[in-house]
Amino acid sequence: MTVADLIKLNALEAAERLQNGDFSAIDLVEAYLGQIRRHDPAIFAYLRVSEENARLEAEAIDAAPDRPPLGGLPTAVKDVLVTEGIVTTCASRMLENYRPIYTATCIRQMKRAGMITLGKTNMDEFAMGSSTENSAFGPTHNPWDLDRVPGGSSGGSAAAVAAREALWALGSDTGGSIRQPAAFCGVVGLKPTYGSVSRYGLVAFASSFDQVGPITRTVNDAALMLRHLVGKDPRDSTSIEHPEAIRVPEDRDLAGLRIGVIKELVREGIDAGVMAVFDKTVKKMATAGAEVVESSLPHAGYALPAYYILAPAEASANLARFDGVRYGLRAGGAAGITEMYENTRSLGFGDEVKRRIMLGTYALSSGYYDAYYGQSQKVRTLIVEDFQKAFDSADLLISPTAPTTAFRLGEKTGDPLTMYMSDICTIPVNLAGLPAISIPAGLSEGLPVGLQIIGPAFSENRLLAAARGAELAIGFDAAPPLGEGS
Amino acid sequence: MTAGYEAVIGLEIHVELSTESKMFCGCRVEFGGEPNTRTCPVCAAHPGALPVINEKAIDYLARIALSLDCDIPPGSIFHRKNYFYPDLPKGYQITQYDQPFAIEGHLDVSVDEKDIRVGIERVHMEEDTAKNIHAGASGRIAGALYSLIDFNRSGTPLVEIVTKPEIHSPQSARAFLNKLKNLLKYLEVSDCNMEEGSLRCDANVSVRPAGSSKLGVKTELKNMNSFKHLEKGLAREIERQTELLAAGERVVQQTVHFDFTTGEVTPMRSKEFAHDYRYFPEPDLAPMLANRKFVDRIAASMPELPDARAGRYRRDFGLTPYNAEVMTSDRKLSDFFEECVSHFNDPKLVSNWLMGELLGYLNATGGELADCLVKPASLAELLGMIESGKISNAVGKEVFAEMCRSGKEAAAIVEAKGLTQISDTAELEAMIDAVLAENPEQVAQYRAGREKLLGFFVGMVMKKTKGRANPQVVNTLMKEKLS
């Protein structure tokens, strides 16, 4: 098989062909390393490519008598997941040379299943951002248009999958950081139910929101990866056993499914081009047998404000450990400990991280806690209840994944609030801890538009089955214009 | 203290639990050792690491709460207490805040034979910090050139016990802490070693005009790492505040540091900023529901507590309050006592032996009861031999000392050394004759009316027999011979 043929395969197909011995893991790894060499200089999806390591892992897989289920599948890993001995930076100067002394549980599980790590992908620093422009090491470019952002914070992972620089990738989602970049890059991104994937080894941004999930080319690939991500981890007190084994869905239509369009997350504030694709998608789903109803999340408008209190508050504590004492950056020349802390943290953190630390610290500080943190926790309750009510009359809910398509680099960096608005459709889901998936729904002016499907807690199988049905109904087959020969 | 003023003291006690592993990770809990050899991603706060609650620590916490007669609300949660300090790796301490594990308890303490009841405000769970070693200067924080941080202690389970401000003298504070220490050791939840820092005590101190019900301005007194220092530090701080008030000055709310080398209390540099800990619920940990079942299970596993046990000893065994308190100050001693009584039913005698001989021996050798070679049944056997007249009381004490040293049984020692009491009249008469023959002068004096010399003659016989002679029999025979 040619390189071009190899990288066309999705993960499920590649796994089957590897199993059949049509080609070897090393063939597949070399094909992807070639893609990275060709395209990554322009895209910058990877912070580090582990060429040697990937080859060694592939050779070991090829030599083993039995091929594990994901044996030989080349994977890109967001640089927010710690990997023992391999520099993990969270795209921050603070951790530029940090070599973790342990490996994240989800990575261990994926490795046990045979995954091969191609490298660590770019992201917004400490996963704070919606464009991957907050990386201390430079932005990632969207493969569909190099002048545009890939979304964020898992922009490197989404861009790598879109540019065929990885078969699939791991991302993390705190307020939309898997789904929004997946939408911007025309790939599939799934945020699992909070608690279903271990957070041990996921560098914390906002602990009660963060969740690791797959970024893939197809819904079925997302199911395949998720199967190996879920599980109760004794090292994560907030992880629980998924009540169902995750299944790769069968190909079928959407008959018998009642789908609610969230009225607060359509029209107002959503680009016309995005709305047009969304409306067309709803029709296609109806044609495929879905019963489409109108649903409501009355408090959706308060989700963003609540999120921008709660997540930064948690972040302000989570990032306090970066103090220059035990690892990471330390600014020299300080006469005393406080000066050392201040110099180190001012030097090590970028603008957006500082902004969120300040916002969170402010919201928790004496005199403001009740008005901000306390109230936001109550809004969280209302959002949870809104979803519960909505699921009384719909099996699943849908909305656009993001209000716009990929915007231009630099377009929103001057105005934090506008940037935060990129996540208005995804944030409510994180507040309620629900599973949601973004799948490519079409193009608007040549740029991908994502469809977000949201399910009740632990309904991943239902969600994936519907997403697969929608995927078939939509028939998205566009690919980014990557130039010749690839 | 100056008449007309009353001190008001509240204590804040931190107890390191003696679990095998740390509060939130599997690193071993131990004192000392090479620095940074008992750390992991969790207790050294590496990115991505998460805490998981040690069940045993919560068990111990519940035991403490129940032994202090606390209310245990149905639920409690952990909070993050945020502040920067190099011994605090995460930049926050996981602790409990507005929903502590236990509230509203008390501990009764006797001070100068008067019982006082000290209210317990709260008992909660938290984690210990790392250890700072200040290098250069005097090893003190002030003037240090730099500090070295050892994270071995980081994350050790720590229980905080806060009393109500219901203690009114340094002596009472000391008595309270001593009673609490004994209780905690009795519960086997901590070794309570103040020097190693597994029991630490800070005090809130204020002084007010006697009879006033309004609290004065308080200071927080720190660094009292022994009972003596606690008492001295409190006395000095109360004195300082009283002098200020008596002179019409004001007490400033601040932290004061007790320097046990000079006996002085020094206010610590006032803060540039007031503490603003930004507490919020710990998202990494699920809430704890100490439901009825959980509390009942712990309650069922609780040993009989010292106060209850002492009451039983007074009531059923007729021990004096003092003996009863000593017998229950240590759980192993108490168990030893009861087992011994089960074999030799004279509780008063047993308690006297334990207090005089056993504790005396342990004190002298610095040993622990747990390592003592004498088992309760063996002591009972020894007491039986004394009671039956087989050996004298004096020989008994000697035999006991030998039992402690060698772990041999009383009978074997008595046998090997031929220590059985001599009550045989013929044998004793011969010895008396010899003593009288050796001391003709004293015999003459006795006969001239100095009857006090009887003791001298008896003593000589005891000496000759190495204490084995039955003193009553010697007495009787001696009188006969001399008359």
Place this chain on the structure above:
Amino acid sequence: MVSHDDVKYVARLARLKLADAELERYAEQLSGILDHINKIAELDLEEVKPTSHVISITNVFRKDAVRPSAPPAAALDNGPEIESGAFRVPPILDTEEQ
């Protein structure tokens, strides 16, 4: 409205050193963000319970079992300044012992 002094206070709590120009900029940006956030004040939340965890799990414990600690080399490997097996830091001058 977040003032210059508010920002200064918060930066100090968070151990961030900000130049005056940065203080201004953050004051302005945080004010803008909080303006939006203050929308929450419209809601009557008196009767609403707060949510800190979205999944209802309680009493998650581990057994009191010792697990191997990090080997000393690993424990110290990332340390910016190591002395005698410990992490060396500048003198603790200006903060009070907790």
